[in-house]
Amino acid sequence: MRFTMTKSLGMFMAAGLLAFSGMAQATALDQFKTFVASTKAARGEFVQTQVRKTPTSKVAAPASGTFLFARPGKFIWSYVKPYEQVLQADGDKLYIYDKDLNQVTVRKLGDALGSSPAAILFGSNDLDKNFTLSEAGTRDGIEWLKAVPKAKDSAFAQISIGLRDGQPVAMELNDAFGQASMLTFKKFEKNPPLAAQQFKFVMPKGADVFEG
Template identity: 30%
Template sequence: MNMLRKTMHAVMMGAVISVPVMSYPVFAAAASEQQATAALVRQLSGIKSLSADFEQTTKVSDGSKPAQKKGLSAQHMNQTFKGVMKVARPGKFYWETTTPAKQTIVTTGKTVWIYDPDLQQAVRQQLDEQVANTPALLLSGNADQIMQSYRITQPDAAKTYYTLYPKRDGAFQSLTISFGVNKAPSLMILQDSLGQTTTVRFNNVKVNSAIAAATFNFTPPKGTDIIDQ
């Protein structure tokens, strides 16, 4: 798996994700776990489809040399990847990086394709329980799955940002998601045990706009090397 794929995998598969320590005002009143869960479910329930441009950057915490060896190499730290994301519930997800190189992740809820046109290679995976328990679940899954998979916190009950912790062991430790106008996600920050922080910012967000069904159907171009995992 090349460096770009590892970075893209952060959101879809939870491969290289981390969250920095965030500072909250001492007067902020945190919601209870039950209140936070209900608030996040309300926040997501109105989203039937979503499209946005994204910018994604991965950094390594100071002193985390082992993480650099296991994760992205030093030259890929602080590099920004740009592209487009499209989501349709239930379970449909499209993620395409356009800069600095092209790569696509797409699923209809059953099979995940990871396509690298430069390598003429497509990885095919079944969307099993492990894959389903990833950050993409927030945007393309359902409320019941989210509650089953995460412990949900809301550091400030008056603000629409949440930090989630997986209930089962996985590739990441925590995920923070923040919502802006139209109740649409504006920022995701993810953390793993390797000291790597991936920040994804969403721009030009459109909620519940029509997305062609064909967007989520992937057929490898002729001559593509298909790898089943």
């Protein structure tokens, strides 16, 4: 079964890098708020894995790809392995393209980001509106921040953001059904130059289009 995210915007993630002195001593919450305020756009690579509930639990194969985002609400989240899929938002609509099926699902972005993990990294700076944020301690040299969605109907029970030296390096996503997955980020570039039409979705030739 594909480890897909077409049912929720919750798994669309991105990360950013801050390079200034003193950040390593800051709390996870301070680091993250500074990151959000100073990072208007970013790009890099990600690896996504499911977290085993028990040593014998079956999990889907890891997924990997690239991301590009510009606040608020514009992003391109591209899976390369184990299959090709693109999730792209232009600030107004979300396009989900499955290359194997040559199928595009189009959804109104609107408030869909809401209390999803995507809102944290791709949305506006008003995190306190949709999340209750708190410190979650240190693990393996990473400072963790816990974000609990305020919306009762959120697909996620909890989102944890791991930061090191001002950079979000990981996100752990716990959904309402007890499933957990981990995203790790690398090769981050902060505030890269972007073309005006960078996030305009070009419909693939012959694709079947569905309005979600």
